[in-house]
Structures are given as structure tokens and as C-alpha cells.
Amino acid sequence: MAKVSTCPYSDLFQRYPRIGIPEYQRPYRWDEQKATDLLNDFNEFFLNDQNKAQEYYMGxxxxxxxxxxxxxxVIDGQQRLTTLILLEVALTGHLMPEKQLKYNSHTSFLNIKKIRTYFEGRKELLLKLQEHNFLKRLCLTIVVSDNEDNAFAFFESNNNRGVSLSADDYLKAYHLRAVSSEYLQEDLAEEWERKTFNAQRINDAETGLIHLFYNILYRSRSWRGKDTRQPSKPLVLETFQKQTKKSLKPNVFPLFASSQNLRYKEIDLDQSEPLVEYQENNLAKTTLPFAIRQPIYKGYHFFQYVDKYHEIYLELLRNKSDQHEVHKMRKFYDDVYDKNMSVFLRHYMQLLLVTYYDRFSDDQLYKAVQYFDYFIGSIRIDKYYVREEAVKNSLTKDIDHNLLDIISNAYLPDEIFDFITAQNKVMESYKNESLEGNDGVRAQYKQRVLLYYQKTETKLHNRASWIQ
Known part of the structure; x- marks a missing residue:
């Protein structure tokens, strides 16, 4: 079991006495550039009169x-915790006994000495920051696990995922700073951490926020026309941070027309009429009044947007659903897109399903997954080795228009289905199919399709006519 809460740095060691760093932890590796970036950010935030009552979220x-x-x-967060202790020591000149953490690496000793010396050289700025009570306004989300296996699984996953996969933490911190309500900040931070921890706990990275941002939301929003740039940390941050907008009125965010919103033009957090309606009627987050390609506003609006599409992903691909169309779609997905399916093609299917559901909800969803598989399956039977480039080519080079654009702009599901069946390259792939049992993953995919449709024939030539 894990407990999630928020805590100011100034209270951390009182709330959680006897903090220790396990031997298996990586060394402390902060350098002067990171320390400079942190102080520059502090300078911009705390010395700005507009932010004088707000907390600074530290992760x-x-x-x-x-x-x-x-x-x-400490399973995760050693680097930032050590940095904050060093910053406080440089400011006050002494180290409280409860903050004397033990390190067992020469690399840690050298870097600790270097960063402490650097902070001592910035004492003038630290004193200015202290006039704004910055240490009491540094806020942390604390996750406490009482299960050693879960904690270690979370630790190993975090340490193996690499620098390029830290965009979710960065986005969380960035948008929490744009939330003026301390109560709302705490609630949003706890919910975000719960999503992250649950994905690690069940060892299913595809239910986490990194997967959602990189493989679903970024691609659905940004893969337009011929633009299919591979998602990366800079591009994800540009899309969900730099390209987000600031509301012109405090606590008021515009809404845009979509299949889930034909009534409201804005959300006022002081009244929150649309969201109150959803809560009072126990409507799912999957029906929140957002569209996947709409503009996103900083702060609360961003968190609601992420909530919606995380819930849609889970509804379609993980949770048990009472919706008949979702249930049939999932049966097809589980049977055909099993562990032997190319990960690129599996993620491709997930992308198409979420984008479709955002536009049409569960209307003809079972038919949609079959048409999408007919489209994606042509890639599988053509290529023994599937690379990311094959997915991008299928959206830009091999068909008339980008399929994601077709889905996003369609008024009726049949427009999408007609577009897919009209693609000559896809039809040719099935017409020329001659896979045998020794053709490895391609033949295995073929057998899964034949088994699902309960076909006795040995070819996929009539594949389109099987769609129910």
C-alpha cells in the first residue's frame, strides 16, 4: 500500500524522522549547471511579486x-533532497542532526563538496530568496510505500527509464506552479503521483503517463499532414509546456466544441458549472468536455485534459468495461495484438483507438478496431522487421492523406472506413499475401487473424470482407 501526500520542505524531516539513503542508490551527481538552473528558476519565481503567495513545486x-x-x-528523489539540504546549509551555515544523511560513494562526496561551495558563493541571492520565505514555500509530493517489493520495482523502473523519459515530472511541476489554489495544487499532485505509482506497482509501463504523452497524446496532436516527427523529450515539453496558453482571466478557461461539448464555452473554477455537472451525475472523466487536438491552457486545464485521456486509455485497453462495443473491441485487441505483435504496431493501434474514441466515443468501435487492423495488418504482412519508420510512412508516404487527420476531421465513422478500404497499397498487400507457417511473426499474426474470424481458408486475400 502506498500513501501519497504533499509536504513543504521545511516540515519534511519533522514529518518523516530518520530518513536514510540505501546503499543501492546511485551517487549524488548534480553539477554546477544544474545548480545554476535551479537558482535562476528560484530567482524568477520567488522574486516575482505576482508569485509571492504561491508555493514552488519541487517534484x-x-x-x-x-x-x-x-x-x-529514499527510493526516488535523493538528488533533489540532497540539493535542498546543501542549499540550506549554504544559507544557514549549519546542518541539523536529522539532516545528516549518510553517503557511501566517493562520487557523492566530491559532488556534495562542489555544489555546497557553489551555493555558498551565491549567498547574496540566497539571502534575497530567504526574505521571501522560499524554503517554507518549496513543496514536495511524498509517496510512502510499506511494501518492499513494490518500492524496489518502482526504484528500478525509474532508474532504468533514462533522462529522456522525465518529461512527466517536468510537466507536472510546470503546471502545478500555474495553479493558484494550494488545496487544488495538493489534490492534483497526489492524483498525478497515484497514476505514476500504480503503473509501476503493476509493472505495466503502458498504463503510465510517459506512455500516454509520448505514444498517444503527442502523436495524436502533432502528427498532422506530413509532419510525423519522432516524439522526444524536447518535443513533448514544447507541445505540453511551451505551446500551452495562459488564460486571460484568472481561473477561467475556454472550452471548444467537440463530441463531448456542444454547450459550454468556458470553465470558471470559481463556479465550475460543467465540472460540477459531471461530478453530480457521476459521469466518467472520459466524457469531460475536451477534444484531443484542442489548445491546452496552463495549470488546472492541463491536468483535466490529461485526466480525460488517461481514463480513455484505461477504459479502452485495461479496465473492465460495461460498454458492449468496448467489450467486443477489447476481445479483438487482446486476441490479435498479443505479446507477439510488434510493439510499434501495438502502439499504433492504441493511438488510432484513442483518437477515434475521442471523436465518436463507442459508436461502431468494434467495427473501427477491425478496419484499423486491416490497415495496420498490411504493414505486418509486408515487413518481417517493423521499424518506427514504417508506421510514419503509412501516414505520410503510402496513403492519400494522414489517417489521424481523417479520424479527427470525420463527421461519421463511415468516412474513416471508406477511406481505409480505398487505399490501393493496403489492398495490394492482402492480394499478394502468400505467408507460410515458417514466416515467423508475420505468419503468427496471420494465424491469429484467421483464428479470430474462424476462417478455414489459408489466405488473407478477402480480409476486408470479414469485417463485421
């Missing part, structure tokens, strides 16, 4: 509560 720390030793072991 999350994961503890494993070791009951035997009565120690809160």
Missing part, C-alpha cells in the same frame, strides 16, 4: 518505510 520523493529499522529509505 516527488518516494520512501520505503522500513519498519524493522524504523527508517524512511
Amino acid at each position: 516527488s520523493i518516494l520512501f520505503f518505510k522500513n519498519v524493522e529499522s524504523d527508517v524512511y529509505e
Whole structure:
């Protein structure tokens, strides 16, 4: 079980006494550039009169509560925690006993000495920041796990995912700073951490926010026309940070016409009429009044947007659903897109399904997954080795128009289905199909399709006519 809460840095060691760094942790590796970036950010935030009452969100720390030793072991967040201690020491000139963490790496010792010296050289700025009570306004999300296996799984996943996969933490911190309500900040931070921790707990990265941003939301929003740039940390941050907009009126965000919104033009957080309606009628987050390609506004609007599409993803591909069309679609997906399916093609199918559901909800969803498989399957039977380039080519080079654009702009599902069946290259792939049992993953895919449709024939030539 994991408990999630928020805590100001100034209260951290009182709320969680006896904090320790396990031996398996990586060394402390901050350099002067990172320290400079942090102070520059502090300078911009705390010395800005418009932010004088707001907290600065510093990210999350994961503890494993070791009951035997009565120690809160730092599983994730050691780097930022060490940096904050060094910053406080440089400012006050002393280190409280409870903050004397033990390190067992020469790399840690050298970097700690270097960063402490650097912060001491910036004492003038630190004193200015202290006039604005910055240490009391640094806010952290704290996750405490009482299960050692879950904590280690979370630790290993975080340390293996690499620098390029840290965009979710960066986006969370960025948009929390745009939320003026401290209560709302805490609620949003806890919900975000819960999503992240749950994905790690069940060891299913595809239910996490990194997968959502990189493989679903970025691609659905940005892959337009001939533009199919591979998602990367800079592009994801540009899309969901730099390209987000600031509301002209405090706590008021525009809404745009979509299949889920034909009534409202804005959300006023002081009244929140649309969201109150959803809560009072127990409507799912999947029906929140957003469209996947619409402009996103900083702060609360961003978190609601992410909530909607994370819930749609889970509804379609993970949770048990009472919707008949979703249930049939999932049966097809689970049977045909099993672990032997190319990961690129599986993610491609997920992208198309979420984009379609955003436009049409569950209307003809079962038919849609079959048409999408007819389209994607032509890539599988043509190529023994599927690369990301094959997915991008299928949207830009091999067909008349980008399929994501077709889905997003369609008024009726049949417009999408007619477009797919009109693609000559797809038809030719099935017409020329002659896979045998020794053709590896391609033949395995073919057998899954034949088995699903309960066909006794040995070819896929009539594949389009099987769609129910």
C-alpha cells in the first residue's frame, strides 16, 4: 500500500524522522549547471511579486518505510533532497542532526563538496530568496510505500527509464506552479503521483503517463499532414509546456466544441458549472468536455485534459468495461495484438483507438478496431522487421492523406472506413499475401487473424470482407 501526500520542505524531516539513503542508490551527481538552473528558476519565481503567495513545486520523493529499522529509505528523489539540504546549509551555515544523511560513494562526496561551495558563493541571492520565505514555500509530493517489493520495482523502473523519459515530472511541476489554489495544487499532485505509482506497482509501463504523452497524446496532436516527427523529450515539453496558453482571466478557461461539448464555452473554477455537472451525475472523466487536438491552457486545464485521456486509455485497453462495443473491441485487441505483435504496431493501434474514441466515443468501435487492423495488418504482412519508420510512412508516404487527420476531421465513422478500404497499397498487400507457417511473426499474426474470424481458408486475400 502506498500513501501519497504533499509536504513543504521545511516540515519534511519533522514529518518523516530518520530518513536514510540505501546503499543501492546511485551517487549524488548534480553539477554546477544544474545548480545554476535551479537558482535562476528560484530567482524568477520567488522574486516575482505576482508569485509571492504561491508555493514552488519541487517534484516527488518516494520512501520505503522500513519498519524493522524504523527508517524512511529514499527510493526516488535523493538528488533533489540532497540539493535542498546543501542549499540550506549554504544559507544557514549549519546542518541539523536529522539532516545528516549518510553517503557511501566517493562520487557523492566530491559532488556534495562542489555544489555546497557553489551555493555558498551565491549567498547574496540566497539571502534575497530567504526574505521571501522560499524554503517554507518549496513543496514536495511524498509517496510512502510499506511494501518492499513494490518500492524496489518502482526504484528500478525509474532508474532504468533514462533522462529522456522525465518529461512527466517536468510537466507536472510546470503546471502545478500555474495553479493558484494550494488545496487544488495538493489534490492534483497526489492524483498525478497515484497514476505514476500504480503503473509501476503493476509493472505495466503502458498504463503510465510517459506512455500516454509520448505514444498517444503527442502523436495524436502533432502528427498532422506530413509532419510525423519522432516524439522526444524536447518535443513533448514544447507541445505540453511551451505551446500551452495562459488564460486571460484568472481561473477561467475556454472550452471548444467537440463530441463531448456542444454547450459550454468556458470553465470558471470559481463556479465550475460543467465540472460540477459531471461530478453530480457521476459521469466518467472520459466524457469531460475536451477534444484531443484542442489548445491546452496552463495549470488546472492541463491536468483535466490529461485526466480525460488517461481514463480513455484505461477504459479502452485495461479496465473492465460495461460498454458492449468496448467489450467486443477489447476481445479483438487482446486476441490479435498479443505479446507477439510488434510493439510499434501495438502502439499504433492504441493511438488510432484513442483518437477515434475521442471523436465518436463507442459508436461502431468494434467495427473501427477491425478496419484499423486491416490497415495496420498490411504493414505486418509486408515487413518481417517493423521499424518506427514504417508506421510514419503509412501516414505520410503510402496513403492519400494522414489517417489521424481523417479520424479527427470525420463527421461519421463511415468516412474513416471508406477511406481505409480505398487505399490501393493496403489492398495490394492482402492480394499478394502468400505467408507460410515458417514466416515467423508475420505468419503468427496471420494465424491469429484467421483464428479470430474462424476462417478455414489459408489466405488473407478477402480480409476486408470479414469485417463485421
